[in-house]
Amino acid sequence: MKQQRQHLTKISLILFLAYIATIGGMTSCVSPKSIVYFQGDSTRYITQEIAHKYTPTIQPNDILSIVVGSLNTEANEVFNAPNTFTTASTNYSTTGGGARVQPLGYLVNSDGSIEIPLIGKVNVGGMRTTDAADTIRTKLLNYLKEPSVIVRNLNFKVSVLGEVARPAVYVIPDEKITLPEVLSLAGDLTIYGKRSNVMIIREENGQRQYARVDLTSREIFGSPFYYAHKNDIIYVEPIKTRINATDRNVQLVPIVTSIVAAVGTLGILILNFTK
Template identity: 75%
Template sequence: MNLSRLNFRALSCILAIAVFAIFGGTMSCVSPRSIVYFQGDTLSVYNQPVVQSYIPTIQANDLLSIVVGSLNTEANEIFNTANSFTTTSINYSTTSSGARLQPLGYLVNPDGTIEMPLIGKMKVGGMRTIDAADSIRVKLQLFLKEPSVIVRNLNFKVSVLGEVARPAVYVIPDEKITIPEVLSLAGDLTIYGRRDNVMIIREENGSRSYVRLNLTDRKIFDSPYYYLHKNDVIYIEPIKTRINATDRNAQLVPIITSIVAAIGTLGILILNFTK
């Protein structure tokens, strides 16, 4: 009886070793050079001029927050009612509630205009938010004393997909973000993400472009895609090891499950036989 139990334990150990060998074999070593960002020369100090050529402008279907202030508090509310919040089921954050407070805002019409109280229709399409605020402030001087205007784009967002910790759509309140910043928001790439082949999908002026960037190369700072544009999509491709491991594990799981069940049944029969 003791001998049979030892044989059963030995079989169990062999099975555990086999499972580890099969599944452990699917993981291969990852070279440090494939996961280290911004590689280049080894100089301790490296100076490079910062150039941001992209200046976001207001486009059709943008949702604008326009906050008006003046010495007349009651008059301000006429313009600021559109900035009140309402609950919507659209979730642009990483919360698990599935809903958030979404400001109504001023929707830019297809012709680039917005409709404001007292002012009526006015053209803001193609303007920077700071220029639109100046134009609105000039028109409000006819109705308000010493008005101030702040304009923000509420739907400046980018999407992050693939091998990151938190894939999601991220709203950028200051309308300026870089690839490293948005990947930080997404919790960084997983160990399985390809850092040398990051895809950026961009739609502008009626056309769609696809570009692949290498995050391990310091030259990415010179790329025109380093600063992200509104509605950019960032896709992180998995390495081949990840794909192969997933496919192989999916094939082996039912086989290993059957082996475990068979060993368990065999062990029970051995123990019953030796009683």
Template identity: 55%
Template sequence: MIMFYSTKHLKAIYPAILIFTAIAFMMSSCVDQKQIAYFQKGSQDHDTITVAQAFVPKIQTGDILSISVGSLNPMASSFFNPYSTMPVASDNPTGGNTGGGGAPAAISQPAAPGFLVDSAGIIEIPLIGSIKVSGLSTSQLRVILKKRLVTYLKEPTVNVRFLNYKISIMGEVARPSVYVIPNEQITLPEALSMAGDLTIFGKRDNVLVIREHDGKKEFGHVNLNSRELYSSPYYYLHSNDVIYVEPGKGRIAQTDKTYQILPIILSALSFIAIIFSYSHIKL
């Protein structure tokens, strides 16, 4: 059965259809404020929270160490410093990858050679010889070296640093990249801030942290909307951690062809509504 509508009916129907479609489109792509606010207070939360214990990195196979030795006799100390320079954190975009839109990503300049921890967990130091370092912290290794160096130097001082302490940040952040951490300790909020924060499309309630432990990969999920982040085992990041920020529905909507052509459809409907509004043709 074919129904006939007057121009008056069409004037009433088409604006309603357009408004309904436009509202549905906007609601599907908008982001709730609660989804993007960090560290929200839950019903059971207090104004203070226990923070996860600070992570102390241990030396592992494949690590590259910078070991600098000093004493009252600089000439004598130089025998123990074959690698006298260290890498410096840089924002120079010519030094490596850059973030989107040409923004520089914080990376490191080419690393100076250091002491590579071999597959047996050992390093070789001039005059001192072989030292088993795997499983030690840098402060523990510093104590061991000072004890060995008193044979050769007066009042020796030792500084031990990681040259390849790095994390990778991927996904919906302003500057995804690999970041070298010079102070060997960083939290998840600090790392994300260094990467320029999450974009408006990043899912804050399900940030993935991939961590290698005992030859296995751990997949941890962190909710940045909650204050419980501070007590999470993934609050302090480890060397070689990978942080991935998943895109939300807004980003998916931007790349979905349906959402891309919907404005065209709305424009076409608007045009048809205008034509019928000024036409005396009855369907």
């Protein structure tokens, strides 16, 4: 009887070790070099010329918030009415899901113009928002005393997909943001995100561009894709370890289940023999 208990104990121990080895095989190490950002010269301090500066301009189908102020409060409301808020089902927030309050704003027509009450059609296509504000302010001088105008683009958005903590569509209120900042909004890449091969899809001037950038290299700072443009799609693909681990998990689930069941059965037998 004693020899039988010892034999069962050994078998149970072997199965338990096999179970531990199987679980360990489901994961593998990720090289630190593959997850460290902006690798390069180890010099403590260097300066670099900023390349590919990006200044967003107003394009057809943009939605603009135009806030007019002057000494005549009632007259201001005539121009500010299109900024009235409405409830929309689409959520472009960092949290995702649910409805949100969305401003209507002024829609830029295909010819780059907007329709403003009393003033009529104003061409703002290709302008910066500050230049558009100056143009509108000049036209308002015929109707208001000392008017002030603030123009903002309401649909400057960037989509982030793949191996990030919070994939979503993000609206950028100040219309200027870098790729690292966008990824920070998304909660950074997961440990399984492929930092050396991030894809950016960009549509501008009737063309669709596909680019891949390496976040582990300082060369990203000189890339034309360092600054995110309106409607950019950023996709972080998983590293091979992630894909292989997922495949192994699916394949090994029945094996692990069987091992656990065997260990449990042997444990019951040992308890029965020891009684």
